[in-house]
Amino acid sequence: MGDTSSGGGMTDTIRRIIDDEGRLAVDVSALDDDTNLYDAGLTSHASVNLMLALEDAFDIEFPDEMLRKQTFESVAAIRAALEELTTASMPQS
Amino acid sequence: MADLPANAPKEIESVAAMIGATSAAPAAAGVDRDARFPSEAIDALRREHLLSVLVPAALGGAGASIVEVAGAVEALGQHCASTAMVYAMHQIQVHCLVRHGRTPALEGYLRELAAAELLLASATTEVGIGGDVRASGCALERRDDRFHLEKQAPVISYGANADGILVTARTSAASPANDQVLVLCRRSSTLLTETSGWDTLGFRGTCSLGFRLSAEGPVDEVLADSFADIAAQTMLPTSHIVWSSVWLGIATSAVSTARRFIRNEARKSPGRAPAAAVRLAELVATLQEFSELVHGAARRYRECEDDTSELSSLGFAIAMNSLKLSSSAYVVDIVTRAMSVIGISAYREDSEYSLGRLLRDAHGAPLMINNDRIAGHNAQMLLVHKGE
Numbered sequence: 001m002g003d004t005s006s007g008g009g010m011t012d013t014i015r016r017i018i019d020d021e022g023r024l025a026v027d028v029s030a031l032d033d034d035t036n037l038y039d040a041g042l043t044s045h046a047s048v049n050l051m052l053a054l055e056d057a058f059d060i061e062f063p064d065e066m067l068r069k070q071t072f073e074s075v076a077a078i079r080a081a082l083e084e085l086t087t088a089s090m091p092q093s
Numbered sequence: 094m095a096d097l098p099a100n101a102p103k104e105i106e107s108v109a110a111m112i113g114a115t116s117a118a119p120a121a122a123g124v125d126r127d128a129r130f131p132s133e134a135i136d137a138l139r140r141e142h143l144l145s146v147l148v149p150a151a152l153g154g155a156g157a158s159i160v161e162v163a164g165a166v167e168a169l170g171q172h173c174a175s176t177a178m179v180y181a182m183h184q185i186q187v188h189c190l191v192r193h194g195r196t197p198a199l200e201g202y203l204r205e206l207a208a209a210e211l212l213l214a215s216a217t218t219e220v221g222i223g224g225d226v227r228a229s230g231c232a233l234e235r236r237d238d239r240f241h242l243e244k245q246a247p248v249i250s251y252g253a254n255a256d257g258i259l260v261t262a263r264t265s266a267a268s269p270a271n272d273q274v275l276v277l278c279r280r281s282s283t284l285l286t287e288t289s290g291w292d293t294l295g296f297r298g299t300c301s302l303g304f305r306l307s308a309e310g311p312v313d314e315v316l317a318d319s320f321a322d323i324a325a326q327t328m329l330p331t332s333h334i335v336w337s338s339v340w341l342g343i344a345t346s347a348v349s350t351a352r353r354f355i356r357n358e359a360r361k362s363p364g365r366a367p368a369a370a371v372r373l374a375e376l377v378a379t380l381q382e383f384s385e386l387v388h389g390a391a392r393r394y395r396e397c398e399d400d401t402s403e404l405s406s407l408g409f410a411i412a413m414n415s416l417k418l419s420s421s422a423y424v425v426d427i428v429t430r431a432m433s434v435i436g437i438s439a440y441r442e443d444s445e446y447s448l449g450r451l452l453r454d455a456h457g458a459p460l461m462i463n464n465d466r467i468a469g470h471n472a473q474m475l476l477v478h479k480g481e
Contacts, residue, residue, distance in 0.1 A: 025269035038271070038321055041270075041271060041272065043228075044470075045473055048477055063479070064406070064478055064481055067408070067477060067478055068402055068407065069321070069325065
């Protein structure tokens with residue numbers, strides 16, 4: 001787990017990207033970290049744009065095995081995936 | 094034990110082949126000419142318990158897999174594409190119920206389906222939404238433990254002949270368009286008002302008329318899983334596999350006719366192969382590619398059918414969409430080339446080598462869920478999928 005401050009910054013960035021790309025039926029500020037984004041109106045088309053924006057913002061690439069609905073179903077799930085990717089890349093850097 | 098034991102899975106394809114030859118084939122020209130429901134063949138499938146084969150044995154079915162069902166669809170498709178398509182579309186619905194129903198009421202319905210060999214239809218598209226099955230305008234209205242649903246369906250294939258219809262709708266009036274459920278609408282509590290006809294080039298016997306649907310029922314006949322999961326894990330892969338099996342049946346039939354024609358030509362001039370025999374050889378090789386593609390996809394789905402993580406991955410969705418794109422192109426190509434092998438006798442409507450109906454049916458393949466839409470979906474997913 002990352003420390004609270006970087007977790008908070010990451011969460012804010014995730015929420016901003018969802019706001020920009022998610023085309024949700026509700027305002028992203030109304031969502032909890034665990035709210036299901038698909039139930040909130042995230043379509044598969046919008047989810048691809050969300051993935052691309054996340055890859056760009058965090059300078060990572062989601063490997064194919066992460067490209068499934070569950071990975072992007074909530075703010076918390078996205079954060080967990082990003083933390084897994086950034087942690088995994090650390091030893092090499 | 095029931096007095097009429099259900100078919101063992103391995104027998105399903107051969108029973109379907111028999112029904113295809115004896116019930117579907119003799120009626121196929123009339124079904125096509127009159128755009129009428131292929132009742133002889135569907136009745137025969139019902140008599141032989143082939144409508145319920147996907148229902149688990151514990152609920153009275155044969156517990157067959159998608160591989161056996163795809164084989165049965167392919168066998169029927171060699172005789173009457175409309176019959177095969179009706180059977181295929183029915184099995185898509187049964188597969189959704191078996192895998193995602195998960196309420197005692199729907200388990201009870203599967204028992205009924207197996208006991209009475211009920212026929213299921215589908216109403217996923219909607220007027221004003223376009224062809225996107227993952228969006229609905231209509232919404233389920235719930236009052237206590239009952240639901241009410243009104244839907245303008247541009248197409249409900251064989252809706253007038255079905256015992257039940259699985260219908261998509263938004264979960265509630267407050268839900269966004271893609272927050273959908275799938276609900277069973279029983280014939281007895283559903284009013285269908287015809288709004289458009291079905292006079293098409295091919296698949297005329299599917300009787301895919303438009304209807305205004307008005308239904309009510311108990312809320313525990315709403316499938317338990319969200320339609321998003323049902324679509325990704327079952328409806329889309331099953332559809333692409335069984336539709337491809339219909340088209341493979343059509344292609345196989347066209348190639349069989351071409352083989353018969355060339356054999357007959359060869360007999361007329363012994364010792365010298367007919368000129369088109371070489372093109373037949375190439376055609377048979379293409380049919381083999383098509384066959385391996387469809388059979389491989391059915392096996393792939395069976396092998397991962399309980400792995401929800403794999404089924405909801407972009408890689409799997411891209412593969413199943415690619416199956417549809419390729420299969421629908423193969424069938425048009427193969428029937429067209431079979432016609433050129435046979436020549437004018439295939440072009441004639443009054444010849445024993447006529448391929449007119451098959452050619453018209455084949456051209457439906459790229460259009461049912463338009464290939465442009467499917468290629469667009471794949472193009473979008475390929476922006477993030479690396480294929481590594």
